[in-house]
Amino acid sequence: xxxxxxxxxxxxxxxxxxxxxxxWRSPNPKPAYDVIIIGxxxxxxxxxxxxxxxxxxxNVAVLEKGWLGGGNTARNTxxxxxxxLWDESAALYEHSLKLWEGLSKDINYNVMFSxxxxxxxxxxxxxxxxxRRRSEANRLNGVDSEWLGPSDIKRICPVLNLSPKLRYPxxxxxxxxxxxxxxxxxxxxxxxxxxxxRGVDIIQNCEVTGLRRDGGRIVGVxxxxxxxxxxxxxxxxxxxxxxxxxxxxxxxxxxxxxLQALVSEPIKPVLNTVIMSSAIHVYLSQxxxxxxxxxxxxxxxxxxxxxxxxxxxxxQMAALCELFPTFGRLRMLRSWGGIVDICPDASxxxxxxxxxxxxxxxxxxxxxxxxxxxxxxxxxxxxxKDAPHPINAPFSLxxxxxxxxxxxxxxxAVAH
Amino acid sequence: xxxxxxPWCGPxxxxxxxxxxxxxxxxxxxxxxxxxxxxxxxxxMRANPKGRYAERWVHSAGCRxxxxxxxxxxxxxxxxxxRPDEQAPDVAGPSS
Numbered sequence: 001x002x003x004x005x006x007x008x009x010x011x012x013x014x015x016x017x018x019x020x021x022x023x024w025r026s027p028n029p030k031p032a033y034d035v036i037i038i039g040x041x042x043x044x045x046x047x048x049x050x051x052x053x054x055x056x057x058x059n060v061a062v063l064e065k066g067w068l069g070g071g072n073t074a075r076n077t078x079x080x081x082x083x084x085l086w087d088e089s090a091a092l093y094e095h096s097l098k099l100w101e102g103l104s105k106d107i108n109y110n111v112m113f114s115x116x117x118x119x120x121x122x123x124x125x126x127x128x129x130x131x132r133r134r135s136e137a138n139r140l141n142g143v144d145s146e147w148l149g150p151s152d153i154k155r156i157c158p159v160l161n162l163s164p165k166l167r168y169p170x171x172x173x174x175x176x177x178x179x180x181x182x183x184x185x186x187x188x189x190x191x192x193x194x195x196x197x198r199g200v201d202i203i204q205n206c207e208v209t210g211l212r213r214d215g216g217r218i219v220g221v222x223x224x225x226x227x228x229x230x231x232x233x234x235x236x237x238x239x240x241x242x243x244x245x246x247x248x249x250x251x252x253x254x255x256x257x258x259l260q261a262l263v264s265e266p267i268k269p270v271l272n273t274v275i276m277s278s279a280i281h282v283y284l285s286q287x288x289x290x291x292x293x294x295x296x297x298x299x300x301x302x303x304x305x306x307x308x309x310x311x312x313x314x315x316q317m318a319a320l321c322e323l324f325p326t327f328g329r330l331r332m333l334r335s336w337g338g339i340v341d342i343c344p345d346a347s348x349x350x351x352x353x354x355x356x357x358x359x360x361x362x363x364x365x366x367x368x369x370x371x372x373x374x375x376x377x378x379x380x381x382x383x384x385k386d387a388p389h390p391i392n393a394p395f396s397l398x399x400x401x402x403x404x405x406x407x408x409x410x411x412x413a414v415a416h
Numbered sequence: 417x418x419x420x421x422x423p424w425c426g427p428x429x430x431x432x433x434x435x436x437x438x439x440x441x442x443x444x445x446x447x448x449x450x451x452x453x454x455x456x457x458x459x460x461m462r463a464n465p466k467g468r469y470a471e472r473w474v475h476s477a478g479c480r481x482x483x484x485x486x487x488x489x490x491x492x493x494x495x496x497x498x499r500p501d502e503q504a505p506d507v508a509g510p511s512s
Contacts, residue, residue, distance in 0.1 A: 240466070242464035242465075243464075243465075243466050251457075251461045251463075252461070252464070253456075253460035253461050253462060254462075254464055255437070255462055255464055256464055256489070300434065300435040301418070301435045301471065301487070301492075302464065302469055302471065302489050303489050303492060304466045304489050304490050305489070305490055305491060305492055309417040309418065309430055310417050311417060311429075311430065311431045341464075344459075344460050400456045400459075400460045400461070401452040401453045401455070401456035402452065403452075
C-alpha cells in the first residue's frame, strides 16, 4: 500500500496524478481461507480489517456479490452518533464513535468524519420526557449529551422554524456535539485498502449461493466463482441477512424493509449540524458539496427491491417544509431506497449462529452506518476467539428466547 | 406505491392500508406448555423470503377488515389477494 501523506500527494501532483497505484488488488479466490466474510460493505470490510490488525488473522476473503460499498454503505444518510438509551447499546455505539474519532489516521484514508453535532428535536411533551430521560442515561454512560431549549436551538441552527404556531412546535432538543457525518463511500474504500494491505483478499462480483456444512459445522461456501473452503464464515449482508442465514437453515427474527432517502440540489452552506425529528419524521444534514441529504421512514412492507412507496417521501417532505420553510423551493435531485434488516427490538444481532463456525452480524435495521468501525471490531473479536466480546455479548440471537431484548425504537429515530 | 384490491372495497391506494406482517401465524394451542424457544419462534421468528411472501393487510381507512396478500418481495407485484375465510390460491412463481 502506498501511504497517503502530504508528500505523496505533492509528489504525484508533479506527474498530474497519473501514477497512483491501485488501492487494492483484485485477486482470484484461493481454494481455502481461514475466514470468509460474506458482504463487502462497510461492516464486512471493517471486520476483515480488524481481523488482520487486532488478531493477526490475514488468510481472509471478503466476498461481495456486486461492488464494494454498493449496498447500504452507499445508501445511508451518513449520520454518526451514539446517543442510545440502554447501557448495552451505549457501550456498543460509543465504542464505535471512539473508533471513528481516530479512523482516518488509523487506516490512512480520509473518511471526512465531521463532528458537527447531532440534534434530535422534540415536538410533544411525551417526546420531551423520553428524550430528556435518554439524554440523562447517555450522560451516566459517558456519552456526551445536552438538553437545548428553543433559544439554544436558534443559536445553533437559525434556519429552523421555531414558531409556536407550527402544528407540532419544536419544544426542545437533545444535542450530541461529538456526533456528525462521515463520507460513506470513503469508509468502504478506506477499510478495503487497509485490509488489502494486510493481506486480505477482496473478491468482487462473487455471489455466495450456498453455505456448505459437514454435520453441524460450516466447511465452506458455494459461490458464482466456484466452491471455497473456510474454517469460519461471517455473514455481514445487511438487508439479505435472512436469505444467507436460511442457506444454513437458521431462522432469524428479521424483516427486510425499504428505507428511502433523497438529496437536494446543492446550495450554499446553511445547515451546520445534523437535525433529526423522530416525531414528525425527517432527518437531514448538508453535505460538503452543498446538497441536503434527507432521510425518510421505513416502508411498512417487506421488500428486496431497493425502492419504496412515494407517499413515504411525500410525508417526509411535508415535515421538511414545516421545519424549514426556506427549503420549500429546493429541487430534489434524486431519491433511492436501501433494504434494511429490522429486528423486533431495533437492535442488531452480532454473534455466533447455531451452526459451528458460522457467525452473523446483521439486523442493524435503519441505523447501521454509525456503528461501522465498532461493529467490525467486535465481530472480528467474536470470529477470532469463537466467543463474543463483552460489548456484543448482549446482542446475541438467543436474547429473543431469554427475553433480554434491547429495545431501542426511541433512539433508533426512524419510524418502523 | 402499491395499488391494493381490497376484497370488499376494490382497488385503492396503499395509503389506505396498513401492513400487518407475515400471514398464517397461529397462536399456540397450549401456551402454558411452550418452551422459551417455542415462544421465541411464535413471537419473533418470521419468514423473510426474497420472492413470494404471504402477508396480512388491513384496510384501515376503508372497511377496516383484514385480508391476506401474496406478493413478490423482489418486484412488489401482488400475485393474489384473498379473504381470511378463503383458501390461499395456488400462485405460480418461486417461493424464495
